[in-house]
Amino acid sequence: MAVLERTPVVLIAGFAGRATEGVDHLAAELGESPGTVVVRHELSALREGIVRRAVRQDGQVRTEVLELAHGCVSCTLRADLLPLLCRLAARDSVRRIVLALDPAFEAEAVCQAIADVVVAGIVGRVDGPAGRDVRVEAVLTCLDTQTWLADATGEETLAERGLAAADDERTVAQVAVGQVDFADALVALGPAVDAMAQARLAEVLTRLVPDAPTCWSADLATVRAAEIETLLGRIPAGSRRGRIFDAHAPLLRGLPPLHTEHGVTLVEFAARRPFHPERLHEALDVLFDGVVTARGRMWLATQPEEVVWLESAGGGLRVGGAGRWLAALPAEEVAQADPARRALAALRWDETFGDRDISLVILAHDADPADIRHALHWALVEDDELRLVERAPERVAQWTDPFGTWHEDPCADPELDPAQAESQRGESK
The missing domain is CATH 3.30.1220.10 (CobW-like, C-terminal domain)
Incomplete structure (x- = not known):
């Protein structure tokens, strides 16, 4: 019995400011590769039940405004993103899918939905998770070197920052830390405030995701497709790649430094x-x-x-x-x-x-x-x-x-x- 090859998916995440710009830039660079489809859901009007979806392939962009009965991240996943992944994976012209995630999307939640949520009602396809048709090749996280550590150690909620609905209780720190902790590779954008601050940030990242290769760039425009592909190629074979760990998995993953450096x-x-x-x-x-x-x-x-x-x-x-x-x-x-x-x-x-x-x-x-x-x-x-x-x-x-x-x-x-x-x-x- 022939085993169908699942279409690889690269998720790109980034939290606000320079990191969000990085998501769009990296997705656009990867989108230049033949057979790559870039998908982005823009969720700024989510609380009104409106989602804007853009799909780009071979230089052409198709945009669509979606009206969801229940304006939330979960229903956006279930009602549109997961079925879209299944349909794209069925096309011979699609070799890879790049998801440029809105800050309201958390890569871990998307990967868990790909693995577990049943997609139903697609003609010619047996109901089942999107993970039967696609596989997570990598999670790539962009972070702003000037703001990430402050965000990761603060108390502000997403709602207070104006990035989520009033009933969203997630904090900025939870999203900022979660995006990096779940990453297979990192792109650190912008200069640090000073050399000591950058050194401290590097020590934090090395302990949080010790196996994730990192590209440091003061100028986003210099990060081109070839460099991104090289970064993705440096991800270790045993990297997470969308896997969800339960509470009984090892708490220390990889081989993080166990000594103190720059106070970290x-x-x-x-x-x-x-x-x-x-x-x-x-x-x-x-x-x-x-x-x-x-x-x-x-x-x-x-x-x-x-x-x-x-x-x-x-x-x-x-x-x-x-x-x-x-x-x-x-x-x-x-x-x-x-x-x-x-x-x-x-x-x-x-x-x-x-x-x-x-x-x-x-x-x-x-x-x-x-x-x-x-x-x-x-x-x-x-x-x-x-x-x-x-x-x-x-x-x-x-x-x-x-x-x-x-x-x-x-x-x-x-x-x-x-x-x-x-x-x-x-x-x-």
């Missing part, structure tokens, strides 16, 4: 006892100042069955569920778990608590690692509390737990009106 360092925090939820809630303020991002798995004393996932970017933090510990699963479900996860759990299995532990990685650019470790150690249960965790979990379950319903920081005081709550975004709890 990776802080690894591991513990074989749980956090006390109230002390953790107070200690998390240490992740807001001088920290680019933090992520990892946590064990809370009050939630012994749940793997708790923490992820921060700049002044915002989210805590949510990531399934259950293997020790809390019946044998038949353990047998179905990912083999790599089971193997790692077996290496550190505890007779009392099983695979429960804490594993966090924090990328700091202007913070003292000792302060971070001290605050997190302080939040762990003490010996007498650990005995309660083991022998009297019903008593531990009665402790106050700010994470009882999944948590987002900054916290909103229930006595404040929405405007007041918004004004406290990013402040300590």
